[in-house]
Amino acid sequence: MMGVMTTRAESAAATRRALLDAAAELLDLGGPEAVTLREVGARAGVTRGAPYRHFTGKDSLLTAVAAESWERIGDQVHALRTDPALSASEKLRGALRALIDVSRNQPHLYQVLFRRRAKLPGQLGDGMDRIRRQLCGPEGDPAVADRAAERFQDEFLDIVAALVGERNARHYGALLLTSAHGIAGMELSGHLDTDRWHTTADELVGTLVRMVTEAGEMA
Amino acid sequence: MMGVMTTRAESAAATRRALLDAAAELLDLGGPEAVTLREVGARAGVTRGAPYRHFTGKDSLLTAVAAESWERIGDQVHALRTDPALSASEKLRGALRALIDVSRNQPHLYQVLFRRRAKLPGQLGDGMDRIRRQLCGPEGDPAVADRAAERFQDEFLDIVAALVGERNARHYGALLLTSAHGIAGMELSGHLDTDRWHTTADELVGTLVRMVTEAGEMA
DNA sequence: ATCATACAGTTGACAGCGTCATCTGAACCG
DNA sequence: CGGTTCAGATGACGCTGTCAACTGTATGAT
Structure with a gap:
């Protein structure tokens, strides 16, 4: 077929890549429940046990997928921020739209991007050890995903700072980000019905940006 | 032990109640994955097959739990709205806090309250029928949960209308609700770090309410 | 050139899961 | 009193995540 794989490192890297791609594809198609290690392995050309050579388990695999997606979004927002042809307002709107686009297209x-990080033990007895380990256990390397997400947040923060000033950037940045996340989430879950609310996600983002811009200029 | 259960209807109703309570408890402890029909049945004093006499499956059971929770939240907001001792602003803040309190305490x-409703088929082949059926199948009666959620939305909408007028109520209501949802969600997922953003969920809600109130008075 | 090692990948096995078909027994109703 | 209904019990099936044990090959030192 294509280029021969001789060295073990190359082969392993290719397998890891194929596993990540297969997991991302299955995630898009049917959600985390559809991401089966057996099916992921099959699509990557390996068997069910192979993923455990690259990830500590299913959760680790999904976390890695999330990390790559955060990096991709971070790159996207970075490109927006450093684009001299865009106004500050356009950059902000673009960054928020980037997030909402993910919620619409994938x-x-x-939802995996905004899975809860720190999970608490809780009290569940008997044969619930599987759940407990899955909740508290050392799930892959969430630190990588966290760092990628924080990179996105930093890029976003810089865009907001250029609009409302460094002083209020963090407060208004948090407000913009959380609100956009909520708009995306409710649209995604079907609770943002247009007939009921007489508005759309895009209109809400527009109002939000306008209100924050005005408030930021006053301060 | 306690009151004797003679009639079949009483017994069935008691079992259904016990199933719902057990499911809610397990959900709080370990999330949807910890809600096992076997464990739910055990805690309700029945066996694994019994829940299928009251719900079409696990998803239906969780939907029923969500419906009851929405009704509870709706009652709570209704009490706020009809409390003559509260100002319109206090009512709004209380309603938003009611939602955020759930995200903190449960x-x-x-997350189950805001699960996506309409799910699309998608293209996944081979042995993925389980996922497909779970995604598209007739999952219990989501209509009940939808109606309960819409009741909450109506109560919330009335509160907003009293503050910004009937004309802009829907638009600003949607903005307030989605934003609060996003604040709750990001705090829940750990992406709203206080050290990073130099703000808290409560401060964000305060700013949000203030901005919307000012914008609503202008219009 | 040879050999021991590391290690990606395979395989077998296990417990737990959701779900259905089948069966049972007691409450129901004519 | 006898038939029916139906909540619940039980057996079975295929699926899942996970791990222990195993295999074979590229690697690196000799």
Whole structure:
């Protein structure tokens, strides 16, 4: 077929890549429940046990997929921020739209991006050890995903700072980000019905940006 | 032990109640994955097959739990709205806090409340029928949960209308609700770090309400 | 050139899961 | 009193994530 794989490192890297791609594809198609290690392995040309050579388990695999997606979004927002042809307002709107686009085009991935990080033990007895380990256990390397997400946040923060000033950037940045996340989430879950609310996600983002811009200029 | 259960209807109703309570408890403890029909049945004093006499499956059971929670939240907001001792602003802040309180005290339940409703088929082949059926199938009666959620939305809408007028109520209501949802969600997922953003969920809600109130008075 | 090692990948096995078909027994109703 | 209904019990099936044990080959030192 294509280029021969001789060295073990190359082969392993290719397998890891194929596993990540297969997991991302299955995630898009049917959500985290459809991401089966057996099916992921099959699509990557290996068997069910192979993923455990690259990830500590299913959760680790999904976390890695999320990390790559955060990096991709971070790159996208970075390109927006450093584009001299765009106004500050356009950059902000673009960054928020980037997030909402993910929630529209890859809703399952979007939910994985905002999975809760720190999970508490809780009290569940008997044969619930599987759940407990899955909740508290050392799930892959969430630190990588966290760092990628924080890179996106930093890029976003810089865009907001250029609009409302460094002083209020963090407060208004948090407000913009959380609100856009909520708009995306409710649209995704079907709770933002246009007939009921007489508005759309895009209109809400527009109002939000306008209100924050005005408030930021006053301060 | 306690009151004797003679009639079949009483017994069935008691079992259904016990199933719902057990499911809610397990949901709080370990999320949807910890809600096992076997464990739910055990805690309700029945066996694994019994829940299928009251719900079409696990998803239907969780939907029923969500419906009851929405009704509870709706009652709570209704009480706020009709409380003559509260100002319109206080009512709004209280309603938003009611939602955020759920996300703090019962994070897993909160996520179930905002699970996506309409799910699309998608293209996944081979042995993925389980996923497909779970995604598209007739999952219990989501209509009940939808109606309960819409009741909450109506109550919330009335509160907003009293503050910004009937004309802009829907637009600003949607903005307030989605934003609060996003604040709750990001706090829940750990992406709203106080050290990073130099703000808290409560401060964000305060700013949000203030901005919307000012914008609504202008219009 | 040879050999021991590391290690990606395979395989077998296990417990737990959701779900259905089948069966049972007691409450129901004519 | 006898038939029916139906909540619940039980057996079975295929699926899942996970791990222990195994295999074979590229690697690196000799």
